[in-house]
Amino acid sequence: MNVLICYFSGTGNTELVAQMYARCLSNSCTVTLHDMTSSALPSLEGVDWVGIGYPIHAFNQPALVRNFVKSLPLNSTHKVFIFKVSGEPLALNNASSTLIWRILRKKHTQLLGEIHLLMPYNIMFKHGDRLAKKMYLTTSALVPINVEQLITGSAPTIRASLLAHLMRVLCSIELRGCRLIGKSFHTTSACTGCGKCARNCPLDNITITAKKEVKFNNKCNLCMRCVCNCPVDAINIGLLNHWRVNGTYNYARLLSDDTITTNFTTADTERYYSSYVTYFDYADSTITQYINNLHS
Numbered sequence: 001m002n003v004l005i006c007y008f009s010g011t012g013n014t015e016l017v018a019q020m021y022a023r024c025l026s027n028s029c030t031v032t033l034h035d036m037t038s039s040a041l042p043s044l045e046g047v048d049w050v051g052i053g054y055p056i057h058a059f060n061q062p063a064l065v066r067n068f069v070k071s072l073p074l075n076s077t078h079k080v081f082i083f084k085v086s087g088e089p090l091a092l093n094n095a096s097s098t099l100i101w102r103i104l105r106k107k108h109t110q111l112l113g114e115i116h117l118l119m120p121y122n123i124m125f126k127h128g129d130r131l132a133k134k135m136y137l138t139t140s141a142l143v144p145i146n147v148e149q150l151i152t153g154s155a156p157t158i159r160a161s162l163l164a165h166l167m168r169v170l171c172s173i174e175l176r177g178c179r180l181i182g183k184s185f186h187t188t189s190a191c192t193g194c195g196k197c198a199r200n201c202p203l204d205n206i207t208i209t210a211k212k213e214v215k216f217n218n219k220c221n222l223c224m225r226c227v228c229n230c231p232v233d234a235i236n237i238g239l240l241n242h243w244r245v246n247g248t249y250n251y252a253r254l255l256s257d258d259t260i261t262t263n264f265t266t267a268d269t270e271r272y273y274s275s276y277v278t279y280f281d282y283a284d285s286t287i288t289q290y291i292n293n294l295h296s
């Protein structure tokens, strides 16, 4: 079986999850990974399954993900699964794929399932080491379980409440406005004009002038790659600047450091952990049950 995994990732989290899927599926399938920001559309010749991965943005999917799915020549012979990644286990995120599912249904594609996986925030605030490590470990344990469910035809889908749909619609205003918000990005006096932001922008939206001034154009998707990776934290994100996060997560360091523990208890004081307790309790019990089944 041939599987094509297409993903968009602003700051690397969804890309890591896409790689986890590729590793697990490659035990039984031929897998190709495709970054949605590549200039050419991937070939669907001989492809049986298509995986679509994206980071949730404002309870929706980034517009470029929707446009990519629209332009993929999918048909009734293809089976599609979605993995969406976000910083918070809120049920309000549940309706984020609505527009993609609508497009897929129009193309008569067969739907295999959808899963929401946690990876830390790249906007609003930076998760602490323990929580970031816990999210990474939980996601990397849930992916093989989801792959098995996909293969056995028992993968879950996600149901969204009316409130989640309402949030999705309300917040799509922010998404529609992201080009405008992107135009309000500017650099501070700390900018050295190194050009890293321009080189890395997935939409080629940043230019450096001859005077080494950084210009943010009008195609921004608010992915935060420029902001998180700026070596001198010199990008002001205009209207959203109080939510600016600088620096990505170094998972290799988190994983290799045994002093960063992830055995949370409900009495734990780690910032933000309390709002994730239900999610991790459920995830931990799913993982334990899966491991027990493997050994029985």
Ligand SMILES: Cc1cc2nc3c(=O)[nH]c(=O)nc-3n(C[C@H](O)[C@H](O)[C@H](O)COP(=O)(O)O)c2cc1C
Pocket: 008, 009, 010, 011, 012, 013, 014, 015, 054, 055, 056, 057, 058, 059, 060, 085, 086, 087, 088, 089, 090, 093, 119, 120, 121, 122, 123, 222, 223, 224
């Ligand atoms: C503009 C923007 C909006 C976001 N909105 C949400 C959201 O509605 N819900 C949520 O849980 N996370 C939200 N996030 C957080 C990302 O989904 C999360 O940090 C994810 O891990 C980023 O993945 P990436 O590194 O592949 O881009 C948002 C991030 C950005 C940049």
